[in-house]
Amino acid sequence: MASHPSLKYLLKKAFNICTINNTQQRVLSGVAEHGKYLISGARYDSIDEVVFAQLIALGKQSIVISNSIDDMMRICQQLSTVNVFANYIHGQLSDVEVEQRIEGFKACDISILFITPDQAIKGHTLSSAIDLDHSVTVVILNAEKFAADHLHHSPIYDELHCHIAAIELELSTQRKQSFECPKVYVGYTLSKHQIIDIIQQHRLHNAQYSVLDYAFGHLVLESICVKNVNAMLRECAHICTRGTKAIVVVNDKRTGETFFNELSKHANTLSVLGNTSNKEGAMLIAKFAKMKSGILVTNRYSHISDSQAETVVLAQFPLSASHLCSILGAGSNQTGSIKSAYILYRENVSFNHAIYELNCKFPTSKDYQTVIDCIIEAKLTQFDKGFIFSASKQTHIPAQSIFRIMDKLSTLSFLKKTVFFDKGFQSKFDVVNLQRTLPKSINWINESVNKQLADLQSILQTHGCKTQALNTLLGASDQVSCGKCSVCHQSTGNERWNNRVNRSTANDAQEDRQKNNISNQLSHQLYRNPYSALSSDITEDYDREIAGTFTRHKQSSVDLNLNDPIETQLCILRKTVAKRLNIPELSVFNDTTLKLISDLKPQNIHQLNAIEGFYGSQRAAVFGKEIINIIRVVK
Incomplete structure (x- = not known):
């Protein structure tokens, strides 16, 4: 040397x-x-x-x-x-x-x-x-x-x-x-x-x-707020069919299949969803990397750098400004080929979903105390992940939140965590001292990360250069505009679709309602209910009012005949199923579908599936037999 x-x-x-x-x-x-x-x-x-x-x-x-x-x-x-x-x-x-x-x-x-x-x-x-x-x-x-x-x-x-x-x-x-x-x-x-x-x-x-500068130099950042999923699919198809390589990152496998079915109509599309550790997933990503144009649908951010795509479409809301920079800055100096990035999100829905994700990762002190009380009540001195799932059902706190709480309690000497290998890495916890005092910083962290999400939301809703706003928020030295986005070019392309939400004309009450954080339990019901996708009418959303009730933007114009015993019993069934599944009544089936059922009187599940509003959905499998029984009994 x-x-x-x-x-x-x-x-x-x-x-x-x-x-x-x-x-x-x-x-x-x-x-x-x-x-x-x-x-x-x-x-x-x-x-x-x-x-x-x-x-x-x-x-x-x-x-x-x-x-x-x-x-x-x-x-x-x-x-x-x-x-x-x-x-x-x-x-x-x-x-x-x-x-x-x-x-x-x-x-x-x-x-x-x-x-x-x-x-x-x-x-x-x-x-x-x-x-x-x-x-x-x-x-x-x-x-x-x-x-x-x-x-x-x-x-x-x-x-x-x-x-x-x-x-x-x-x-x-x-x-x-x-x-x-x-x-x-x-x-x-x-x-x-x-x-x-x-x-x-x-x-x-x-x-x-x-x-350092997060402007990415060559990268153009755009955000598009839409009213419903159909509008999101149309926007995504328009962005991805410009002759370039595009990657679409979605929330989960089910959403990815919806995007794949739509985008396959417009361009050569590949999908890598779910567990991609197998050879098939790696081969598909390698195949896409060699393609000159096409679309890749995935639910993993890590595939952005591997795919060498020029256009990135994020169909899920980033959790913070730093999270967005981590996603877009994933490529190295040799493979960083991203030229444009688009964030597609649904009004209210995407933001509330992001709040739920953050609350799962950063629980509040109330969640910590609830889990501690649950351990004390069970009188356990040692437990494994089986207790975590039972505690999740008992406390209505998501299991991933309880896992994080257990890890944090281990670092605070409430518990002692032991990791061992048994058909994979497993962990068990021993109780040390559950009478300790929780630090006040737990609530501060939860408030801080939720504020970061709100700051990112304000950036995406601002009618200005998103790259410049991002650098200003993070404190980067170079805060100049990118000079390439639609705002810098004073483009009017944002009014191309009627389903886009124009943030400049949104009223104050709507924005206040959107910025109001929802509770972890309510968001758990909204986004983790296995029957939350029953509604096939995805062109209409629901807003959360202050009282916690749900109202529909557009009411049905069909007149129901409550003197008809079938229609009366179907209305009662709709209310019962909505209460049982914890979803709005019109998500079970709307008045138009109810009228069709009353007129056609299906005698089996096959005939029921042929009715508009039931075809391709889960309704018939969940409560179809109850509808058939009503028709047979009344008849």
Whole structure:
């Protein structure tokens, strides 16, 4: 390590970065000038690779905390092409192999040593690698996991911070003077506010930070609010049939099948839905990557970078501005081919669904206390995931929320979590002390993430450049408009469909109703009811009123004859089924369908399915026999 390769040589030969843009230049200057430096930007700018190249060129040894073994191996292989030696430590290595690699790093034979977070907090792995004789820079990738109110927050990173602080304290005691390692935090979707919180919580005195440009340079961001699913399908078809490669990301498999059936009429369409870990899914994505045009329908964000699509259509509402940046910045510098991104969302419905998702990921202190009371009432000292599902039925809290509550209670010493392998990774919990006091920060985190969603909603509804508004919210330095979207070009294309919602003409009461957060339990009923898709009339939505009731936008004009015993009994049945399934009455069947049933008098399920309003839906399977019985009894 007597001589070090130049920065330009490393960037070009090892990482294939021939020209340095303004964003990368800021990173290079910050790493060289500051001992404690925090960076946040888009993935495709190759921030991590630029940091590695600068540290090597400056002759500094580095310990890199990364949770991706694949990235470790890839970078080690790239650095070996320029005769720079790097190595990695992860959980699959033996103790002897770990010790050998640490000794090689301490002997300065290795320039960069990668360590996974679980190994960094385990034993003396990290403390052995940090030597008193020479300075070692600690680089922490995925620093967004430090932010408590970030969607990708991980408790193991909190333990990592405490472990590094303990090592510095121990070395300070040995040196009899204050000691701090040079640190570089690399995050990909951190806002300015979240970076400042990390600096304060980690007590990083005199730390410098940079929130890089999230404008994506070449990318155009548009948002389209529609009234119903039919309008969303038409908008998606119009966007995806422009002769480019497009990827459509949906909520779930069922929604994906609806989009696939519609888009297949217009262009060559592939779908990768559900579990894509099999070879068939990988083959379809590889096939789409080689296509010059076409559409890919998927329910996974990770397929955006793999597909190499030029147009991204998000048919589900992003959960925050940082979440949106994480989705669109998924590609690397070599594969970042996204040119335009469109967010399609239904008025009220999509926003309320996003609130439900956030409440599942960040429960309130009331949810925590409910789960604790449930454990105390059951008088358990140890339990597994079976109890979690039974508690979900008892408390009406989604199971995924209870899983998160259990993990958080483990970090707060309420419970002790043990992970073991039995036909897959399993976990069990032991009760430690359920009488502890919950921290007040739990409610603050829930309020913070819901505010982030509301801020994103305001950006998408603002009649202005979405890229500029996004950069302003995140605190990026470059907040200029993109110059390419419909707003910058003063396009009038937003009035092309009558089913689009014009936000400039929306009344204040409607916007207040849309911004009003719904409860976790109510959203659970709305979006997790297995019979919520009974309504085939998807051209009409429901608004939540202040009293908690549902009203229909458009009432039926069919006149019912309540003197007819069949129509009377069908009305009673409709009310009974609606109450049983917890859905509006007109979602069971509307007045037009009721009149047809009364006139045609179907004698079996097959005839009932032939009636308009029942064909292709689940109604006949759920309450069809009750309708047949009414007709037979009255007849």
